[in-house]
Structure formats: structure tokens, C-alpha cells
Amino acid sequence: MKVVFERSKGLLNTETHYCPGCTHGIIHRLVAETLEEMDVLEQTIGVASVGCSVLSYQYFNCDMTQAAHGRAPAVATGIKRVLPKDRIVFTYQGDGDLASIGMGEIVHAAARGENITVIFVNNAIYGMTGGQMAPTSLLGQRTATSPEGRQPQTQGLPIRVSEMLATLDGASYIERVSTHDVAHVMKAKKAIRKAFLTQQEEKGFSMVEVLSTCPTNWGLNPEESLQWVKQEMVPYYPLGVYKDRQYKGEES
Amino acid sequence: MKVVFERSKGLLNTETHYCPGCTHGIIHRLVAETLEEMDVLEQTIGVASVGCSVLSYQYFNCDMTQAAHGRAPAVATGIKRVLPKDRIVFTYQGDGDLASIGMGEIVHAAARGENITVIFVNNAIYGMTGGQMAPTSLLGQRTATSPEGRQPQTQGLPIRVSEMLATLDGASYIERVSTHDVAHVMKAKKAIRKAFLTQQEEKGFSMVEVLSTCPTNWGLNPEESLQWVKQEMVPYYPLGVYKDRQYKGEES
Amino acid sequence: MGKVLMKGNEVIGEAAILAGCHYFFGYPITPQSELVAYMAKRLPEVKGLFLQAESEVSAINMVYGASSAGVRVMTSSSSPGFSLKQEGISYLAAANLPAVIVNIARGGPGLGNIQPSQSDYFQVTKGGGHGDYYTPVLAPSTLQEIVDLTQEAFRIADQYRTPVILLGDGMLGQMMEPVEFLKTDNQIVIDKEWATTGTKGDGSPKTITSLDLNDVKLEERNCKLQEKYKLIRRNEIKVDTYLMEDAEMAIVAYGTVARICQSAIDRVRDEGMKIGLIRPISLWPYPTDVIASYCERLNKIVVVEMSAGQMVEDVRLSVEGKVPISFYGRTGGIIPTVEELVEQFQMHGNGVLR
Amino acid sequence: MGKVLMKGNEVIGEAAILAGCHYFFGYPITPQSELVAYMAKRLPEVKGLFLQAESEVSAINMVYGASSAGVRVMTSSSSPGFSLKQEGISYLAAANLPAVIVNIARGGPGLGNIQPSQSDYFQVTKGGGHGDYYTPVLAPSTLQEIVDLTQEAFRIADQYRTPVILLGDGMLGQMMEPVEFLKTDNQIVIDKEWATTGTKGDGSPKTITSLDLNDVKLEERNCKLQEKYKLIRRNEIKVDTYLMEDAEMAIVAYGTVARICQSAIDRVRDEGMKIGLIRPISLWPYPTDVIASYCERLNKIVVVEMSAGQMVEDVRLSVEGKVPISFYGRTGGIIPTVEELVEQFQMHGNGVLR
Amino acid sequence: MKEEIIIAGFGGQGVMSMGQLLAFAGMKQGKEVSWLPSYGPEQRGGTANVSVVISDSKVGSPIIDSPTTVILLNNPSFEKFEKKVVPGGNILTNGDLVNLPCKRNDISLFSIQATTIAEKLGNHRVAGMVILGAFIEKTGILSKESLVEALLHVLGKEKQHLIPVNIAALESGMEMVL
Amino acid sequence: MKEEIIIAGFGGQGVMSMGQLLAFAGMKQGKEVSWLPSYGPEQRGGTANVSVVISDSKVGSPIIDSPTTVILLNNPSFEKFEKKVVPGGNILTNGDLVNLPCKRNDISLFSIQATTIAEKLGNHRVAGMVILGAFIEKTGILSKESLVEALLHVLGKEKQHLIPVNIAALESGMEMVL
Amino acid sequence: MMRIIIKEDYCKGCSLCIAFCPQEIIQLANRLNRNGYRPAEVLDQNKCTSCAACARMCPDSVISVFRPEKNKIKAS
Amino acid sequence: MMRIIIKEDYCKGCSLCIAFCPQEIIQLANRLNRNGYRPAEVLDQNKCTSCAACARMCPDSVISVFRPEKNKIKAS
Numbered sequence A, B: 001m002k003v004v005f006e007r008s009k010g011l012l013n014t015e016t017h018y019c020p021g022c023t024h025g026i027i028h029r030l031v032a033e034t035l036e037e038m039d040v041l042e043q044t045i046g047v048a049s050v051g052c053s054v055l056s057y058q059y060f061n062c063d064m065t066q067a068a069h070g071r072a073p074a075v076a077t078g079i080k081r082v083l084p085k086d087r088i089v090f091t092y093q094g095d096g097d098l099a100s101i102g103m104g105e106i107v108h109a110a111a112r113g114e115n116i117t118v119i120f121v122n123n124a125i126y127g128m129t130g131g132q133m134a135p136t137s138l139l140g141q142r143t144a145t146s147p148e149g150r151q152p153q154t155q156g157l158p159i160r161v162s163e164m165l166a167t168l169d170g171a172s173y174i175e176r177v178s179t180h181d182v183a184h185v186m187k188a189k190k191a192i193r194k195a196f197l198t199q200q201e202e203k204g205f206s207m208v209e210v211l212s213t214c215p216t217n218w219g220l221n222p223e224e225s226l227q228w229v230k231q232e233m234v235p236y237y238p239l240g241v242y243k244d245r246q247y248k249g250e251e252s
Numbered sequence C, D: 001m002g003k004v005l006m007k008g009n010e011v012i013g014e015a016a017i018l019a020g021c022h023y024f025f026g027y028p029i030t031p032q033s034e035l036v037a038y039m040a041k042r043l044p045e046v047k048g049l050f051l052q053a054e055s056e057v058s059a060i061n062m063v064y065g066a067s068s069a070g071v072r073v074m075t076s077s078s079s080p081g082f083s084l085k086q087e088g089i090s091y092l093a094a095a096n097l098p099a100v101i102v103n104i105a106r107g108g109p110g111l112g113n114i115q116p117s118q119s120d121y122f123q124v125t126k127g128g129g130h131g132d133y134y135t136p137v138l139a140p141s142t143l144q145e146i147v148d149l150t151q152e153a154f155r156i157a158d159q160y161r162t163p164v165i166l167l168g169d170g171m172l173g174q175m176m177e178p179v180e181f182l183k184t185d186n187q188i189v190i191d192k193e194w195a196t197t198g199t200k201g202d203g204s205p206k207t208i209t210s211l212d213l214n215d216v217k218l219e220e221r222n223c224k225l226q227e228k229y230k231l232i233r234r235n236e237i238k239v240d241t242y243l244m245e246d247a248e249m250a251i252v253a254y255g256t257v258a259r260i261c262q263s264a265i266d267r268v269r270d271e272g273m274k275i276g277l278i279r280p281i282s283l284w285p286y287p288t289d290v291i292a293s294y295c296e297r298l299n300k301i302v303v304v305e306m307s308a309g310q311m312v313e314d315v316r317l318s319v320e321g322k323v324p325i326s327f328y329g330r331t332g333g334i335i336p337t338v339e340e341l342v343e344q345f346q347m348h349g350n351g352v353l354r
Numbered sequence E, F: 001m002k003e004e005i006i007i008a009g010f011g012g013q014g015v016m017s018m019g020q021l022l023a024f025a026g027m028k029q030g031k032e033v034s035w036l037p038s039y040g041p042e043q044r045g046g047t048a049n050v051s052v053v054i055s056d057s058k059v060g061s062p063i064i065d066s067p068t069t070v071i072l073l074n075n076p077s078f079e080k081f082e083k084k085v086v087p088g089g090n091i092l093t094n095g096d097l098v099n100l101p102c103k104r105n106d107i108s109l110f111s112i113q114a115t116t117i118a119e120k121l122g123n124h125r126v127a128g129m130v131i132l133g134a135f136i137e138k139t140g141i142l143s144k145e146s147l148v149e150a151l152l153h154v155l156g157k158e159k160q161h162l163i164p165v166n167i168a169a170l171e172s173g174m175e176m177v178l
Numbered sequence G, H: 001m002m003r004i005i006i007k008e009d010y011c012k013g014c015s016l017c018i019a020f021c022p023q024e025i026i027q028l029a030n031r032l033n034r035n036g037y038r039p040a041e042v043l044d045q046n047k048c049t050s051c052a053a054c055a056r057m058c059p060d061s062v063i064s065v066f067r068p069e070k071n072k073i074k075a076s
Ligand SMILES: Cc1ncc(C[n+]2csc(CCOP(=O)(O)OP(=O)(O)O)c2C)c(N)n1
Pocket: A050, A051, A052, A053, A069, A093, A094, A095, A096, A097, A098, A121, A123, A125, A126, A127, A128, A129, A134, A214, C027, C028, C029, C030, C056, C080, C081, C084
């Protein structure tokens, strides 16, 4: 029997605490497989953020540091800047973490052209704390802190992080992908690979925004959740490459 | 004799602590004149930030609150949200304040479509603390913390704040202007007026980025400084309107 | 309106609204998120405003803005988020701005966990932000007391123009108990002529600032602050005692753990031990004199905290060596059980020091 | 290399480099900005890295990252910026990460001013961030002492895996004095097998975290921290005394103000008063026992601070009522003059309490 | 009179709302009550438990070291809480989900096929009510009436149609321990 | 021997570097020294002063309450510091910039037209050196040689060509108080 | 012949594999695993084409997929 | 006739008015004001066209500009 698919060695052999059907798990797998395939697990340091993925340091088969809420890009900067250049450093952040409290850190990491890879899991809500509004929550979306649905007048409009960061000269590679079906999952994998390659080639800041689900706090079952990603999120958060500048510091 | 020009009533009758030739003074005047002309001085609350303009609360002839470094947009939000709608609230912030430590606050105020006006004074350096690199310092620019000139590999690339914020749906009016000669100063005034009108008409977030000088920390005399704005800054920070969406919450 | 069954976090919210606080700027963090959610739902109903800030730093600065505009305003967080508010709290104190800030504390340090803890005592009573300032700190131990103290907090904040901290923990925040909301004087909001609301009709520009580049001026500001603190120390000490009339041994405990202590004391009393409870309600100003006043009669004080020992310093400062003091603490979010406290009290009652 | 004339802020930088610290993440703030500028110039010369962070919050978290990768690393700020680092410091402490954090304190609270002050004492020694943690705090009073203590700070940080705070103020940061840089053992950097540098060649993944969702686990972490603190309390107390051999009255003061006190003591001694100085160098752990050991002989202690009275609590905790204590403080960035201290000491020497 | 009850099970099994019903009913009956939840890190799944005190006098500690009754809805909870019950106390389990042998002989064990019964009543979600019925019948701490009042309150206007089946479940549970 | 010197003037007049020269020269001469600046809020303009202690014994407080010498470069500084000098101390002013009458008669006042002299020497920027020359001649705390050594150090390689004019200024200043 | 193996203990019964299996041969078992979830189970291994859609959509990396070697004939 | 008035005490001698005066009639005085700056002064008020360029570029709002009323003849 030929192995068509098996659990990545980039994942430790352990159960996760994620809710049934939460696509955090798929994204973990994609990152793990990429690192495994690039054969860099032994030289990778991951930075777990605060959110449902806070425990990701128990799941990835590489060195991991856990960062304060929103500060993963700063922590990753500290790690990347002091270690030999062959080290691969990535952050794994939710949208509350990255786009709300961590906005300053992500913008500046991108502007600095920090040679790290950011896996940005956008599920349009705060998962871990029980379903509050995120900066990425859609208009009209009901959450614990927008019980009547997000209103533009009071709560403002969702932030398209990839588009925003793409305006920064320091950012080299930015793509938005989704996990709502097999084809998109495979595309997501390619993007993640490209991001890590960008780092390996020392081309600067790379980020993949992955549209993800939160069945629990959306109040939908896992399958409905994927539909919601496709029908509600993708239109507001168009998929695609937002930056592929392959910037090398020297050239500018 | 007809009065062609006199000191605005929007300014208190007092000397400023600004260095000779520093264009903070011009920008103060423009804001003061606008508020005077719109006849809203009595219903305006300004928010002074931390930077050379920290003492601007001693100069403007309207109620003023002094905010912590970088947090002026949050403070302005607090003020605007609790007062009657006819109140005009503005922040006056330097580039260190707004684009470095205050990045999270400004992005989110813009994303929320916060109905305030931001006067963003970009002088490509930290003035008050003695000339350190700002996120807006140009490549190659020598500062106290980039003694060899700003290097993209270590210190990243300057942030074009107006372009970046313009990607946000919540932002209604964003323009970049300059103070390097009479014509541009007059244009700057128009932009500032437009920004305050945007607020008065309850159309949401408005910001004017004003290119400004810091003769002291640039090591140039005031006149050379204006030349430097024209020749070095304007090319990297193109002038113009970046957003004029006149967004009304209801429409989206 | 009679008794209702509510979660502690929600009780805080409802009590704040009752106290005329219609503005809340918050950021989610367990175990206080129910308060944020409650305000999001309730405030629009009273034509108030709930706004979720982008961070705790931003939230406290929104509070600074709202307070400078003269309204009653609140924010809340839990330990790590509370740490982020320190600069802002120092600014509020320095600028003489009233506000109520809730800390539903959790296990620390660092990310810690989400269980109840009292290990932020030092932060809220001594350290926290930079500079010479204090904030009144109120520590309820039942949900009914939350109703009262939340309103008191607003009264104190306005009266002295100071930020006030309401300190709870995950247990108080997430448990339910029947509570009753009664009208009190604390709901009367005084006029704030100092607020920056626009000069319209009231003369020359007003400013709110905490900057005094001149050292003499800044010393003056500090002296005024210290005078204010003296006044608060004189007027606003709150403390509860239980069975202290004839006690020879006193337990000193506050908040959540004081409840457990009370149950344990009941049991030990049954065995004939003369034991009582001193429960500081205001942690700053601290009921130093009340504790000192018992010294003569006591031959032992046991301080119990859900921390490695923080309030115990204030007890030692109160007692100044006159009574031997022992400390019993649990950390990491563990709430001591009645059984283990009974054991501790018995042990110390027998004159055995830990 | 002989003596050189340097600013205190620069001395910190050079001493750090001498101690093998080649990484610095900073953010400008007066009166510590010279340190940032110095590192920006010097670190590239030693093939190290200076990075200006976007904020103090970011800087402390970059330090967290660099430290977790195993290098000696430093950051610095002044009071308001230091407040912003509190969450990060709590994280460093909880995750057992070594780092040296400099606070060149200024007048507070709030924005305050840029003059020297000691009003962050509580923040650095007790409160600060959330949770039960302490950080060793070293407080030099001369520039030469900065050279030594900066290096000590790195030694302590690595040895105990803890953040260490170097506390100065605007006067120490901005004055110049001749200093000499000597090699010491503190320059020896020990191997950090716990660092997350990639697993290459050394087995299974390592993690750095401060999260323990399980309360029993978090209590274990806290117990280990407390054991570490006990050890530090035992080994790392530093204190200096001046003319205490026959003193009947002791001045307790640290840092900048201790220098002024010393000059004042010299003058008062000339008048025949038996007065001496106890100068705590480590503010945490505090030299409680040393102070207590003088109690028998003293009939008066005067604590002098550039604050409204913070360290005085630690003196009271040391003395436990055995000697009357007076406090003299200036705030707002005012440094007391020798003259006014002489007057104070004379007054208290005559048995007059303030 | 005082009952200290712990209800435990997987997240999603309705543990918290069962506790809430008891506390609410207790309050309505004029008793002092407290309700204290305890969750794992998981948002969904994992295990959860709630402590409810119902007492004639003021509730000191809402934390229960030695419950007088435990209601257990899965095997892990059974393993964890079986040993904590006071001698003479009650263990109520959903026998459809808990199948471990009981090691205690100083307590009363009621293993109720609550899911089966609930399904028979036409709604598997009322399994919890079956057990609560057994609980009030056994302990006598709460009347059926106050529990029904609590139900009315908790279900709210929109779900009034579920009242009958819930009452039926309650009654079946009460009968189980007669 | 101990000199406690305050130098004060407008920002930009070179107050800080004059102080630095003194401190450096003092150190080179084997003395204990300290240098302590004090600024206003202005980055440029405004007033600034520096306190320099040069002493044979360890410097306790670098802060000077009662200076033995003050060097004053503008009228506001004169107003502020005139009264602080110890009886018997020195006040040195740049007479081109300070024109207020002196109210003290228990001190030595030296009003030197330093700018005029400097301009005669061909570089108005060396006015400060003229005054420092007068200072060392008057107090004897520092030798001319150590001040020149300090100059060499402070000016650095690139500005060596300025040494002669600075020395000339120093010497004119020394002559002024002979 | 086992084409897919489901590590039952790790399964959370989310049903995504079921939703994405083109052959519709996965279902939730009628028992609970040790975590209280009804795990996925395969109805008919022979109908499996080893397309790995289930595995790729499984958030918990529960499923391994195999293909008979040198077997060029596609299963049904 | 005074076309422009310079509030000397507020002037910082930055010279921007000088740089932008199309008539080149402003210069720095040879004295210091109370803040130690050489203030701007006007050489020849008659040459002033009241264009207000100086005033608009003055960072310190030091300059007021007037125009003779009903005087349709441009100066110079
Ligand atoms: C300083 C601080 N503030 C708030 C929190 C509470 N908190 C934990 S996770 C989280 C949000 C997580 O949401 P997101 O980043 O979207 O990740 P998700 O859980 O949805 O994967 C928050 C606010 C915290 N731990 N620390």
C-alpha cells in the first residue's frame, strides 16, 4: 500500500483542544506539512499567540515560544534577529490577536520587512473568549459584543488586513486563502509554502491570511460554517495574492 | 486699512516653545483659522498628543485634553462618543506618536469610521526626544537612532500612513498636504477645512497628513528644511487626496 | 424589583448602570468577558454606549477621554489586560479624572490561567503605574456587595476626582447568587464644571493635562494629590468584621477567600476556638487602624490570600510586630477549601507557627 | 583603558556591551534617550543589533523573543514607558526568561515631567505587572556603580533566569562622571540549554510559555518561582553603609538622593552629630535584616526619597516599630538640596518629628 | 437544610443549565443559593461541572469540597467525583452514559436511564430533567412547583411549548426513586 | 580644593560643551568631577544651564545649591543665578550679552566682552573659550594645559584646525583677569 | 482492503470528512469514543478511491489514506 | 504707512518671512529680543504689496498684514 496521506511529522502525536470541525486544525496541518516538506522542522521556531491557538505549542513538532496577546510579531522579531539566518521563524495568530490588540506589532513587522512568516487565521470572531466581535467581523454579524449584529455607525467596518499591509513597502508576500473546500485547502497549502520560501530566501515579511471557521461561536455546524466562509466571508475578503514583491533590502 | 492677515482668534495670545522656523506653528495657525472660520471654537475639543506639540493645549483657543503617547485617537473617541453630536473633536499628532506607538489606535479609529478629525504632522523624525528615527524617516536619513542613515534591511521602510489608512472602509477623507511654500500652505488649509467639514457633516473619519519640518533635528536651517520637504519628502510622500468617500454609515 | 439570579460580572454591569454609568469601553478577557457582553446588550437599551476597544490600552484611554468630557464611565479587564492599563491609570490619577476600573483577576503571572486569584493585590494597591499615586480599591466578597460597592466606586470617583478600582476574581465574576438592586444616593451624578466639553457659554478654554514641565509645578500637583489621598484615607476606609468581639485569633482575608474563611471559622468556632475574621473591603485605603485596634487582645493573626502573600505586608505594617502573623496562601487559581482552612486555623490556634 | 568621562545613560550601554549584551530593543523617551542613541551607534560596531521598536510594549516583547532564543538582551525606558512594559515583565518573570530592563525614572504620575524622580519604587519592587512575581532591582548611585551593577544585573538575570531591573533617574542618566570599565566574571555568559533556538541536534521540541490552564500546574510554577525568590533573597542582597559604626541616627536613602544625603551627613557630622547612611543597592531583595540589625543602637531613622514616600514602607517592615521613623521627600522632579537635608537632619537629630 | 450539589459531564450536555434551574428554583423557594461553574480550556467538548449550594442559611463558600449530591453525566466525571460525595450522600447518574462500577457503599446510587426515558418522551434533550426529578424527589430540598417555575423562567416565552415534555420528564424522574 | 560652577545661557550658546570642557580637563588633571545638565522644554532656544563640580575629593552631590562660580551668558540667567553665588565667589558674564546691574558686592564680578574679543580673533564661536580662560586664571583650579588637552579631545580629528583660535581665545580670557 | 484508517480516539465527530467524501462512504458511529464524541467510521472501504478528500478536510488529522500499489485499476 | 506689523517679542528670527517675501524687504534686526532672538524687521513698508506671503509662512503668527482701503493703485 502506498501512503497517499498521513498525519504530518510536523505535528506532535496528540489530540487538540479545538472544537469539532474548527479549521484551526486544517491550518495546523498545512503549516506542519510545509515545514516537514521543506525539511526545516529542526531549525524552526514557532510563536504561538493568545487565542484558541494558544496551545499550538503543544501541537507543532518544533521549538515554540508563546507570546503575549497581540505581540507575536514582536516576539518573532526578537527571535529572528538574534539567531543565525538559517532559522525559520513564524507566528500563528488569530484575527483578534493580530488585527485588534496586535495591530501595531503586525504593521511594524511588515513595514520593517521583518523576515518572518505570519500565519493569520481570520475567523471573523474571538473564539477563545467566547465569541466576541473581532475587527474582522462582518457587518450585521451577531456576536457576544454585537448582539444586534455589527453596526457600521457604532462598531465600524471590518478591516481587510491583507489589503492594508500590502500598501507597506516592507511587505514582500501577502496572500489570502480559504479552507472552505478541498481545492481551497490545497491552494492554502501552496500559499503557506510560498510564504515560508520567501523567508528562507531572505526576501522579507510574508503573511498568509487564512479564512477559517468558528462553528462554536458562529452557532453553525462545521459544514454550515464552511458554507458561511464561502458565501459571506469570501465576498468581503477576496482571495488572492496581494503582494508578491520579493523585495530584497539591497535593491530599494 | 483693511486687514489682510492677522493672528487667528483660534490661537491664544502666547508665545510657543517651538524651535525657530518649525512648521508646527504654521499648522497650528491653519487649524485655528479653520475652527475660527467655521465658528466652532466654542464647541471644539482638541486632543494634544505627546511630541513637540504636547503643549498645544496652551496655544489653541478651545477646550483641550492632553493624551498619552500615541493614544490621542482613543481619547478623542472617548470624548466624541459621549458628547452631543455638535461637538467637534480633533487630534493633533506627530508621526512618532501616530505612526509608531499609536499605530493601533489610528488604524482602529479609522476603521471604526470614528467621526473625528486627525491632524497628522509628519516631519520624518521624533522632534521632542531629540531626533530619533520615526517610522516615517526616509531611507538613508541620519537620526540619533539611525546614525548611519536608515537602512532598509535593519530598520525597514518608511510607512505611508495616508495610503495605508485609505484602504480602510471606515475612513472617509484623507489627504496629504505640505507646508513648504505659500501655495502649499494655502492648499493645506483647504484640506484641513474639508476634514473638519467632513466631521461636521457626520461623515466619519477624516485625516490630513501635513508634511512638516524639524530644522533642529534635521540639522538644517528653516529655509533649507522647507527645501528638504519639497525635494526629499514629497517624492516619497506624494501629495493629494487619498480618500474622499464621504461615507455615511447607513449606506454600506 | 426583588431578587434576581445573576452572574457576578453581570451584576457589576447592572449596578454600574444603576449608578448612572452609561458608557463602557472594554476588551474581552476571561473571566470578565460576561461583563463586556452584558454591557454590549444593556447599554443601548438605556441609550448609553458600549464600545469594544481594540485593546486594553485603547480602552483605558477612551475612558480617559470620556471622563475628561464629564460622564460616568467604566472599563474592565483581568490581570494581563489590567497590566496594560497601568500607564493609563497613572494618567487618570495625575489628571484628576474619575473612572471605575474593574479587575476580575485570574491566575498569574504571565498568561497564567483563567481561575480566580488574588495575586494582583500589590499591583492595584501599591505599584501598578509610575509615579506617586493611589487608587481607591474596593473588594466585594458577595454578589450583593458588588451591587453596593460598584455604586460606591462611582461616588468616590466623582467626589475625589480619582480612578477607583473594583477588584474581584474569576469566582465572583462567574458565580451566580440572588441579588437585589436598590436605589441609593450614589446614583446622583454631580456636575463637573472642570470637564472639557467645549467652552460654549462658560468662558475661557479648559484643559485636562498631567504635564508639568516645571518641577515646582509638578511638586504642587503631587502635593495636592497627597492631600486628596489623606482625605480619602480619613473618610473612605471600609472593613467588615465577623465574630471579632471576643476573638483571640484573627483571620485577615478579603474578597472570595474571605467567604471561605468565614465558613471555616464557623466550623472552628464550633470546636470552641475564639476566632474571628477581619475583612478589609477597601484595600486602599487599608484599614490599618482597625486591625491595629485589635492587637492588644489578639495572640495570633493568620492572613489568608489566594496569592503567595501580598496583603500580608499591609497587615504587618498595621501590626508593627505587636502580634505574631502567619500567612497561608494558595496560588495558580486554586481556592483553598474549607477543610484545609479549618486545618490551618486549628494548627495556628495551637500556637504552632507555619 | 583608564577613566573616561561619559553620561550615565551611555555608561549603562557600554557596561552592557562589556557584559556581553549585544542586543538592545528600545524606544526613545527622555531622560533615557541617550542610551538608545548610544546603542544605535555602538552595537553595530560589535556586530550586535540595535532595533528601535514601535513602542515600549513591542520592545519588551522583542526582548521576550530574544531572551527565549538564549541571548543577553536589554531594553530601557522611563516611567510612562515603563508602565507600558508591565504585562511583558510579568510574562518574562513567569516564563523564567532573563533580561535586563532599565528604568531611568522621571517625575510622575501621568506625563509628569522629565526631571529625576524616585516615584517608581513601588512599581519596580512590588506592583507593576499582575501575579506573584518579583524582579531583582538594582539602584546605583554613581556612574562607576552603574558599570558594576549593569554587569551584575546580567549575571543575576542569567543565573536565576529572571528579568532584572536597573533603576536610575534623570540625574544619573544625564550627568557625566569619570568611569572605568573593568573586566569581571559577569561577562561570562552561561549556556542556555532551555532556549528555543531550533531543535537541531538536541532532541525534542522545547517550549517557552507562561500558560498553565491547570490550576495545580500553575501553582507548581508559582511555588518554583517563590523558591527562586527565596534563593535570591538569601544571596543577592546588596547594601552600602556610611559612617554607621557609631551612628545613633540613620538616614536610609538610595540612588541619586543617597549622594545628596551623604554630602549632608558629612556636614552634620562636622557638627558632632552621630549620623550615618544605610544605602540599599538592591531594592528587591530589600536589605531588611541589615536595617533591622542596627535597630538596637538607633534612636531615629530618617528615610529620604524623591517621592511622596514609598521605600519608607520597606524600612517600616524592616524595623517593625522598634525605632521611630521619619520621612522626608520631594516630588515632581525636585532633588532636595544639601542645605535642606542638613536642616532636616538637624531637626530630627534634636528629637523633633516631622 | 443544605444541599451541596455538583453536576458534571461533557461540555454541551447541559450541565450548566441544570445547575441554573436548581439555583433559580431554590431562590424562588426563598432559600439561599449559589451557582459556580468550572470549565476546561475547550470552548466546546471537554468536561465541565457546576457547583450549586441550596441552603436555609447564608452561603459561605460556593465551592463544594464534599458534595451531598453529585449528578454525573459521563464516565470521566464519575471517576473524578464518585469519591468526593459525603457518606450518606447521593450519586445520580445517567445510566445510558455512565457504566463504571461504583466503589462506594456508604452512599445512595441512582443510575437512571435518563436518555432512554427522554427519548421515549419524544425529546432526548430532557434527559437532564429526568435526573433533576429524581434529585428533588430523593432530597426533598426543592418542590416540583419551584422547579417548574424555574423552567418557565429559563425557557422564556419562545420555548413555552417545551414545558409539557419537561414536566413529564421531571415526573418520570421523580417516579424513578419513589 | 573644590569649585562648584554653574554655566547658564540660551540654548545653542554652547553652555553644555563649555561645562564638558571643564569637567574633562578636571578629570585629566586627576580631579574628581561631575557634570549635570538642565534643559527647558525647548529643543532649541529657551534657557539651559549646566552644573560642574571639580574637586580634590569625591563628589557627593552633583547638584549645586551655592556655586562658587557662575558663568552667565544672558540676562535671564543673570537674574536667576546672581543671587546664588557664595559670598566671595565669582560671577563671570559675557558683557556683550549681559547688561543688567549687579546687586551683589560680596562677590567678584567679571564682565568680559567675550563676543567682541572672539570676533576680533576671527570666530565668534570662541566667545565661550574667552570666558573659560578668565575662569581658570581667576580660580586656578585648572591648568591651561589640561583645558587644551580637553579641547583636543572634544574637537576631534576633523576640527583640529580650530585649535589655534581656541587657544588664542583662552589666552585672551586669561589676560582679562590678570 | 483498508484504504483509509480513522484514528478513532482523536476524532471529534465533526462530520467534515462525511461532507466531503465524494463516495459518501463515511458516517458517524453509534457509539461514543473516550472523549464523548461519535467517531467517524467507514461504511465500505472498497468503494474508497483514495482521493484523500476526507483526510484533507479533517481538522484533526485523524485519517490516513492508502492506495494499493501498482494497482492501476481504479476502484469503482 | 504700515502694511505689516511684526510682533517683535514673539519672533524667533527664523527668517522664513525673509525667504518668502517677494519684495525682499524684510531682514533680521541687529539686536536681540527678550528671548535672545534677532527679530525680523521691515526695511521699507512702502514697497510692501500686502501679499501676506511672509505672514502665511511665519510659524509664529508674528506678522499682521494690512492693505490701504479703497486704494486701487498697486504699490510699486
Ligand atoms: C492582554 C490580553 N487581553 C485579552 C486577553 C483575552 N483573550 C484571549 S484570546 C482572545 C481573542 C482571541 O481571538 P482570536 O485572536 O481571533 O483567536 P481565535 O480564538 O478566534 O482563534 C482574547 C481577547 C488576553 N489573554 N490577554
